Amino acid sequence: MSILALDPILTRRAEVQQAAAASLRRRQWRSRIALGLCMACVAISLVPLVAVVGYTIERGAPIWSADFFSHVSTPEGIPGGGIWNSIMGSLIIDGIATAGSIPLGLAIGLFLAQSDSRTAGVIRFAADVMAGMPSIVVGIFAYGILVTTLHHFSAIAGSFGIGIIMLPIIIRASEGAFRTVPKDLSEAALSLGAKNAAVARRVLLPTAAPGLFTAVLLAVARGAGESAPLIFTAIGSQYFVANPLQPMAAMPLTIYLDGIQAYPELQQFAWGTGLLLLVVVLVLAATGRLAAARLGGGRK
Amino acid sequence: MADGPHAAVGTVHMQPSVTDDASNATAGTKTVLALRGLTVSFSGRPAVRDVTFDVPEGQVTALIGPSGSGKTTLLRALNRLHDSARTAKVTGSVVLNGTDVYGSDLHPTLLRSRVGMVFQRPNPFPAMSIYDNVVSGLRFNGIRKKSLLNEAAESALIAAALWDRVRDRMGARAGTLSGGEQQRLCIARSLAVEPEVLLMDEPTSALDPQATRRIEDLVGELSDRVTIVIVTHNMQQAARISQRCAFLLMAEDRAGELIEVGPTKQIFGSPQDPRTADYVEGRFG
Amino acid sequence: MTTTRHALLGTAKRRFPRHHPAVPNGLYRVLLGAAVLVFAALLVALVVDLVYQAEPAFAHFGIGFVTGTAWNPVKVQYGAFPFIMGTLETTVIAMVLAIPIGLGTALALAYLLPYGTRSVLGTAVELLAAIPSVVYGLWGLLVVAPWARTIIEPAVGFVFGHSGPGSGPEIGIGLLLAGLILFVMVLPTMVAISRDVLAAVPADQVEGAIALGATRWQTLWRVVVPHARTGLLGAVTLSVGRAFGETMAVAMIIGNTPALAHSLFSTTATMASIIANQFTEAEEPYHLAVLIAIAVLLLVISVIVNVAARLLVRAVGRSRTSTSIAVA
Numbered sequence: 001m002s003i004l005a006l007d008p009i010l011t012r013r014a015e016v017q018q019a020a021a022a023s024l025r026r027r028q029w030r031s032r033i034a035l036g037l038c039m040a041c042v043a044i045s046l047v048p049l050v051a052v053v054g055y056t057i058e059r060g061a062p063i064w065s066a067d068f069f070s071h072v073s074t075p076e077g078i079p080g081g082g083i084w085n086s087i088m089g090s091l092i093i094d095g096i097a098t099a100g101s102i103p104l105g106l107a108i109g110l111f112l113a114q115s116d117s118r119t120a121g122v123i124r125f126a127a128d129v130m131a132g133m134p135s136i137v138v139g140i141f142a143y144g145i146l147v148t149t150l151h152h153f154s155a156i157a158g159s160f161g162i163g164i165i166m167l168p169i170i171i172r173a174s175e176g177a178f179r180t181v182p183k184d185l186s187e188a189a190l191s192l193g194a195k196n197a198a199v200a201r202r203v204l205l206p207t208a209a210p211g212l213f214t215a216v217l218l219a220v221a222r223g224a225g226e227s228a229p230l231i232f233t234a235i236g237s238q239y240f241v242a243n244p245l246q247p248m249a250a251m252p253l254t255i256y257l258d259g260i261q262a263y264p265e266l267q268q269f270a271w272g273t274g275l276l277l278l279v280v281v282l283v284l285a286a287t288g289r290l291a292a293a294r295l296g297g298g299r300k
Numbered sequence: 301m302a303d304g305p306h307a308a309v310g311t312v313h314m315q316p317s318v319t320d321d322a323s324n325a326t327a328g329t330k331t332v333l334a335l336r337g338l339t340v341s342f343s344g345r346p347a348v349r350d351v352t353f354d355v356p357e358g359q360v361t362a363l364i365g366p367s368g369s370g371k372t373t374l375l376r377a378l379n380r381l382h383d384s385a386r387t388a389k390v391t392g393s394v395v396l397n398g399t400d401v402y403g404s405d406l407h408p409t410l411l412r413s414r415v416g417m418v419f420q421r422p423n424p425f426p427a428m429s430i431y432d433n434v435v436s437g438l439r440f441n442g443i444r445k446k447s448l449l450n451e452a453a454e455s456a457l458i459a460a461a462l463w464d465r466v467r468d469r470m471g472a473r474a475g476t477l478s479g480g481e482q483q484r485l486c487i488a489r490s491l492a493v494e495p496e497v498l499l500m501d502e503p504t505s506a507l508d509p510q511a512t513r514r515i516e517d518l519v520g521e522l523s524d525r526v527t528i529v530i531v532t533h534n535m536q537q538a539a540r541i542s543q544r545c546a547f548l549l550m551a552e553d554r555a556g557e558l559i560e561v562g563p564t565k566q567i568f569g570s571p572q573d574p575r576t577a578d579y580v581e582g583r584f585g
Numbered sequence: 586m587t588t589t590r591h592a593l594l595g596t597a598k599r600r601f602p603r604h605h606p607a608v609p610n611g612l613y614r615v616l617l618g619a620a621v622l623v624f625a626a627l628l629v630a631l632v633v634d635l636v637y638q639a640e641p642a643f644a645h646f647g648i649g650f651v652t653g654t655a656w657n658p659v660k661v662q663y664g665a666f667p668f669i670m671g672t673l674e675t676t677v678i679a680m681v682l683a684i685p686i687g688l689g690t691a692l693a694l695a696y697l698l699p700y701g702t703r704s705v706l707g708t709a710v711e712l713l714a715a716i717p718s719v720v721y722g723l724w725g726l727l728v729v730a731p732w733a734r735t736i737i738e739p740a741v742g743f744v745f746g747h748s749g750p751g752s753g754p755e756i757g758i759g760l761l762l763a764g765l766i767l768f769v770m771v772l773p774t775m776v777a778i779s780r781d782v783l784a785a786v787p788a789d790q791v792e793g794a795i796a797l798g799a800t801r802w803q804t805l806w807r808v809v810v811p812h813a814r815t816g817l818l819g820a821v822t823l824s825v826g827r828a829f830g831e832t833m834a835v836a837m838i839i840g841n842t843p844a845l846a847h848s849l850f851s852t853t854a855t856m857a858s859i860i861a862n863q864f865t866e867a868e869e870p871y872h873l874a875v876l877i878a879i880a881v882l883l884l885v886i887s888v889i890v891n892v893a894a895r896l897l898v899r900a901v902g903r904s905r906t907s908t909s910i911a912v913a
Contacts, residue, residue, distance in 0.1 A: 031802035041689030107620035134830030225717025262411025427811035
């Protein structure tokens with residue numbers, strides 16, 4: 001190339017360099033400010049966590065006492081109640097829900113992990129969509145199926161609703177856990193003539209066990225905190241009667257029903273119950289995540 | 301760096317054979333990049349050690365050697381791409397036309413407008429149109445003048461042998477181009493900023509032979525406009541397109557060392573170092 | 586590869602001696618098939634049951650109850666439009682805050698923070714998703730509402746000159762508070778998915794920008810975010826889906842007045858909150874059926890939004906699988 005042909009390049013180069021140098025400070029400052037704003041966003045995101053946990057502890061801890069946990073609730077105005085009925089109710093309702101949803105969810109998760117058919121794709125998609133279903137809708141479903149038919153409110157109707165909320169979580173998490181088993185292992189087994197059943201039992205279940213453990217924890221954590229499915233199924237109760245066919249109290253319900261009252265004593269009960277529920281749910285969820293991270297179940 | 305077959309070339313550490321560096325000055329070619337004692341370590345372990353040579357202006361300098369010899373690590377030190385790696389430490393000096401690349405006089409952002417890079421896999425920005433891709437470097441550097449952008453884009457695309465192909469579809473997405481065309485787009489993108497040096501990290505290894513050939517032809521044409529330093533694991537390619545070669549080899553401690561540097565004809569025709577001879581004659585790696 | 590295969594076959598041979606099936610394969614398949622059928626049946630039953638319960642309302646009022654604005658059960662007047670608007674308004678308020686703050690947080694988590702703090706803070710944000718809705722509601726009602734009454738609403742009122750969106754008595758609970766708490770509740774979803782999507786942008790895109798002389802922010806804003814835009818849209822859609830369906834917290838703080846909000850400080854209701862609020866007391870004719878009809882509407886909208894979100898996020902290919910509550 002002749003010198004003349006190079007000229008536009010050299011002049012352009014000079015122009016570009018000059019503009020780059022001139023704008024450097026502006027670009028640098030813009031970058032710093034923008035990145036600073038992003039970091040501020042992180043701080044903003046954490047404030048609610050601190051605030052919710054902090055205030056729940058501050059307002060709920062004072063009412064915690066041995067009596068608080070061991071007495072059933074008393075009618076308004078009468079001092080000395082407790083949340084024994086709520087605690088037991090939660091245990092029973094969530095227990096029944098777990099007992100129902102886990103086997104079903106694991107079975108479906110197993111099916112999805114071992115199959116790539118079109119049916120499996122549809123089921124998987126359906127589970128995903130079900131996971132985003134509003135909990136109030138689930139509550140109405142449980143109401144329609146178990147309350148109108150039995151003609152009264154019951155704990156088991158509440159369990160049904162909670163179980164439906166837990167189901168998609170277990171399905172997706174367990175499928176993920178089963179799929180982390182190295183394909184080679186399953187394929188080696190299948191090539192030896194083992195059927196899917198044996199592969200499931202001998203290969204998938206043991207290897208995926210940590211991930212399944214996580215799945216259960218996370219599902220239970222979610223189920224324990226749900227109250228929308230309960231407000232017109234189990235609807236709560238002042239007493240504790242260990243009969244699933246009767247209405248029953250539960251912690252989330254107590255928080256709601258007491259929390260919206262104008263009486264400070266009831267509000268305090270709500271805080272106390274809230275603290276307990278918060279502790280339970282956060283411990284379950286945190287354990288679940290730690291297990292997932294450490295044992296590698298379900299997360300790529 | 302990927303592990304690869306490497307020759308254990310004896311326990312004696314031999315001095316690199318540096319030929320013809322002095323001839324840069326005598327032959328009247330300016331030195332654009334001067335590397336002195338350049339060492340790049342990660343977490344204390346050197347990946348490239350004590351490299352010293354000059355890159356002359358207006359020529360294609362190839363960095364050759366078997367895999368693992370530190371060629372890419374060395375290349376990336378030239379435009380300070382190791383800055384973002386927390387464990388990386390760079391010592392020694394790199395001087396670009398009289399300015400210390402790692403000094404405080406030259407901000408890394410400005411450095412990179414003077415030393416461009418083309419990567420192994422074409423990486424056009426998929427969310428941008430062809431035009432936006434080509435001028436993206438200019439825009440990043442704060443240039444907004446439409447006339448300058450258009451001029452630079454056309455000039456760069458012509459230089460990358462892509463102008464005729466895309467002149468009517470500058471608004472199309474970069475993804476509509478073939479692999480070889482995308483790589484030429486990336487070359488155009490780097491050229492638009494009018495850098496003094498263009499670093500190329502195995503730019504044809506992800507392309508088919510036809511596209512490879514086109515880019516090799518391109519590299520030759522470009523060297524008038526911008527000094528090129530190219531890493532290649534393909535000896536024949538180096539022999540075809542470069543005027544100068546620097547041969548690197550991994551030592552026992554896995555650090556890459558400069559064994560020999562000189563005119564391509566010499567490196568391939570009459571190498572001074574037996575290890576160079578072994579490599580160019582295909583006896584390993 | 587061959588050595589691995591031999592090792593695997595060895596292991597497999599030990600675990601699978603022939604002719605010792607612990608669970609007959611036929612039974613296994615039947616059980617799994619039954620589980621899938623039960624699941625499908627549940628889904629079908631849900632839709633059928635809801636429509637069945639809502640049928641009286643649809644039959645009597647037609648679909649027009651969706652546009653009516655008057656809600657007076659005693660007079661058998663059921664206009665659900667205020668609740669639809671309430672759902673939209675609370676969601677908009679929540680997303681206006683959640684999108685920028687969530688995106689900023691996700692960028693910081695994916696690119697700006699040092700590796701150690703990254704996972705700790707990321708987990709902390711995800712734990713926000715584990716907090717039950719009622720606890721948010723309780724906190725919103727008893728802690729944040731007083732702040733809203735004394736600080737936030739006066740400030741907002743001042744900005745709007747105490748007119749338009751900023752008019753009316755500043756009592757704390759109402760639309761604005763609901764939007765704020767909803768923002769806190771969708772934030773983890775927004776952050777978690779955005780972070781994954783942003784982190785999935787290939788490193789050579791980032792390097793390509795840096796190598797041209799871009800600053801860090803230019804790289805993030807002009808290359809990374811546009812590259813991830815489909816997935817980010819999915820994150821937004823999923824968050825919107827969550828906001829639509831959120832029930833208990835909103836029910837506790839929005840006031841549940843069955844009327845359109847005329848300012849940010851008005852009490853109003855969302856579809857989900859009015860159902861929760863009135864269901865157990867619904868004795869008038871058609872009251873319950875209409876509430877369930879609203880639930881059907883909510884279900885339809887929620888499914889559509891969720892499906893759209895899944896398709897968008899699926900298009901990017903999530904690395905996070907199913908152990909995330911935040912996504913649920």
